[in-house]
Amino acid sequence: MGEQSDRLTKPSGAPVDVRPADAWNQRYLSGDTPWDTGVVPPEVIAFVSSGTLRRGWALDLGCGSGVSTCYLARQGFRAVGVDLAHSALVRAFQAAAADHLPAYFCLGDVCDLSFLRVRADFALDVGCLHGAPAARRTDYIRSLADHLLPDAFYLLYAFLPDHEGGPGGIGPGDLASFAPQFVLRWAQHGLDRTRPSAWYLLQRTQIL
Numbered sequence: 106m107g108e109q110s111d112r113l114t115k116p117s118g119a120p121v122d123v124r125p126a127d128a129w130n131q132r133y134l135s136g137d138t139p140w141d142t143g144v145v146p147p148e149v150i151a152f153v154s155s156g157t158l159r160r161g162w163a164l165d166l167g168c169g170s171g172v173s174t175c176y177l178a179r180q181g182f183r184a185v186g187v188d189l190a191h192s193a194l195v196r197a198f199q200a201a202a203a204d205h206l207p208a209y210f211c212l213g214d215v216c217d218l219s220f221l222r223v224r225a226d227f228a229l230d231v232g233c234l235h236g237a238p239a240a241r242r243t244d245y246i247r248s249l250a251d252h253l254l255p256d257a258f259y260l261l262y263a264f265l266p267d268h269e270g271g272p273g274g275i276g277p278g279d280l281a282s283f284a285p286q287f288v289l290r291w292a293q294h295g296l297d298r299t300r301p302s303a304w305y306l307l308q309r310t311q312i313l
């Protein structure tokens with residue numbers, strides 16, 4: 106068997122780093138999840154209610170316990186939540202099943218959505234990408250672009266960079282890496298408790 110017998114591998118044979126999943130799982134298991142308030146962010150409700158979106162597939166990237174995924178399903182989308190924390194997805198699945206919602210959940214890495222066979226009209230990321238290492242963001246953007254229809258919208262919530270001790274953050278300057286697959290439609294800056302943060306609305310371009 107050799108020394109690699111306890112390592113997971115991707116179909117390509119490349120090893121999978123399970124440490125981030127373990128860390129997120131632990132946080133859900135121990136209840137160390139200050140973001141998991143059970144409340145759909147008002148910014149999400151405002152945009153979904155604005156009449157801008159086609160009701161096709163919607164992706165919730167880093168969906169956690171699925172609060173926003175279930176909301177999207179209630180609003181008429183076929184909603185798919187993706188997260189690497191198994192313990193969060195169990196709760197998400199139970200919540201959707203209890204209300205018979207068209208919400209589906211996948212255990213996976215948002216930086217490689219190749220397991221998804223849909224192209225969506227809308228993608229949401231509330232607090233996932235801003236914690237990803239910079240080196241993985243290119244993969245995330247490429248994979249997201251591949252799974253969105255032309256003109257689809259992508260709503261991103263992120264901490265801004267340069268806050269001591271927090272995850273990486275995403276500032277307006279970082280959005281250049283979304284081009285040319287995405288264009289920025291608007292940005293709203295605010296505060297998450299004491300930490301500067303922003304909502305960004307991007308739109309998939311016609312370039313495929």
Ligand SMILES: C[S@@+](CC[C@H](N)C(=O)[O-])C[C@H]1O[C@@H](n2cnc3c(N)ncnc32)[C@H](O)[C@@H]1O
Nearest residue numbers: 129167168169188189190213214215231232233
């Ligand atoms: C701050 S929480 C936000 C959860 C949810 N969006 C919410 O608003 O409640 C970040 C989530 O992203 C997930 N996550 C982090 N990195 C991920 C990755 N590479 N792939 C999939 N999920 C990831 C974590 O497990 C966690 O559930």
